[in-house]
Amino acid sequence: DQQVKQNSPSLSVQEGRISILNCDYTNSMFDYFLWYKKYPAEGPTFLISISSIKDKNEDGRFTVFLNKSAKHLSLHIVPSQPGDSAVYFCAASDYNTDKLIFGTGTRLQVFP
């Protein structure tokens, strides 16, 4: 039972344009959401997070949007850069169980 899903396994975007990565979840008890970037054979690197009491959080080129009613969040990267090419994972945390559950990942490729 995949509680956190990223339905697009890959995304290709031209440099300078916006990258939009999507994530859906099913567990209504999730109240904290995170995005991570991962390169092969390395641990994930934290990018940005959002609490369920907010619907938007921005940090430089990265913005995360949360739509609780739709159980959907998205990560916007603008402008996209070739160095952003990696696999991006969304993750969700349940305050009661303290678990951190990851989505299936989206491979982003930013081309010149």
Place this chain on the structure above:
Amino acid sequence: GAVVSQHPSWVICKSGTSVKIECRSLDFQATTMFWYRQFPKQSLMLMATSNEGSKATYEQGVEKDKFLINHASLTLSTLTVTSAHPEDSSFYICSARGFRNTEAFFGQGTRLTVV
């Protein structure tokens, strides 16, 4: 961000032997540590969640007698793969978090190959 050190980064062992992987939070106290496993081209699968000083909570399907987790201090957790078999070959990653609803920081991962 905070630093989490995982050691070793890769290990090759013979079938039937045990392997211990260490995860240390270097500049913060980790009340919670997570252990994940990643198969090629797949997501991070949560194996267990451990809180300092208490027994780990294992996810369904993860054998607690095979994957021994110890979280003896606020800066160290260990995962021991006991009686390893080739199917245990995988990429294991630890993560540490200070408080609930804060970001978790990850180690570099350990590539385990059982031959």
